[in-house]
C-alpha cells in the first residue's frame with residue numbers, strides 16, 4: 001500500500017457512513033491521522049475505533065453539525081489541538097433531495113438540502129482555510145455529485161446545491177492556489193450507500209444498470225481512492241477540477 005499521505009492529518013465530514021467512512025479507511029491504511037466528523041455519534045465513534053484497531057491509526061471522532069458555524073469551528077479547532085495541524089479536508093456530509101420532482105418540492109426540502117449540502121460546505125471551507133492559510137499548505141476536496149455537472153430528473157434542489165458546491169470549489173481554488181492550498185471537487189455517480197438505498201429502495205439495482213456505461217453502481221471505496229489522490233502530492237498540479245467518478249455517466 002502506497003504511503004502517499006503518511007503522517008498527514010485528514011478531516012472528513014460525514015465520516016460515519018458511506019463514502020466518508022470508506023475514505024477514512026483509505027486514509028488510515030496509508031498512514032494518515034484521521035478525524036471522523038459527523039452528526040451521527042454512534043456510527044462515527046465506531047469508525048474511529050475500527051481505524052485504531054485494524055490499522056493502528058490515530059483516529060478521533062468529533063461530533064459536528066455542518067449547518068452550525070460554531071460546531072464547525074469547534075471541529076477544526078479540536079482537530080488542530082489534538083493532531084497539531086490540518087493537512088487535508090474532505091467536505092462530504094450530505095443528505096438526499098427529499099422531493100421527487102421540482103413541482104412537488106417544498107420549502108422544507110429546499111432548506112434542508114441547501115443548509116447541509118451547500119451552506120455546510122461553505123462553513124467548513126471557511127474554518128479549514130483559516131488554519132491552512134496560516135500553515136501556507138493544505139488540500140480541500142468537496143463532495144459534489146454527477147448532479148453538480150448535469151441535470152438529473154427529480155434532483156433539482158440537490159442538483160442546485162451540488163452545482164453550488166462546484167462553484168465554491170472553483171472560486172476558492174483560484175483564490176488560494178498561490179497561497180499553497182489546492183481545492184478540488186469529486187463528482188460521484190450512483191454509489192451503493194445508505195443514502196442511495198434510502199432514496200431508491202428496490203429501484204436501486206435496476207436503476208444502477210442504466211446509470212452509466214459500466215452498468216453498475218460504484219462501491220464507496222472507488223470514490224475514496226479518487227479523494228485520497230486529489231488530496232495527496234500525487235495531484236500537486238490539479239487545481240479547481242470537478243472530477244467525475246461516475247462510470248462514464250457524464251461522458252455520454
Ligand SMILES: NC(=O)c1ccc[n+]([C@@H]2O[C@H](COP(=O)([O-])OP(=O)(O)OC[C@H]3O[C@@H](n4cnc5c(N)ncnc54)[C@H](O)[C@@H]3O)[C@@H](O)[C@H]2O)c1
Nearest residue numbers: 014017018019039040065066093094145188190191193195
Ligand atoms: N451515494 C451516492 O450515490 C452519491 C452520489 C453523489 C454524491 N454523493 C454525495 O456523497 C456524500 C456522502 O454521501 P453517502 O452516500 O456516503 O451518504 P451517507 O448517508 O452514507 O453518509 C452521509 C453522512 O453525512 C452525515 N451528515 C448528514 N447531515 C449532517 C450534518 N448536518 N452534519 C454532519 N454530518 C451530517 C450523516 O450522518 C452520514 O454519516 C454526500 O454529500 C452526497 O450528496 C453521494
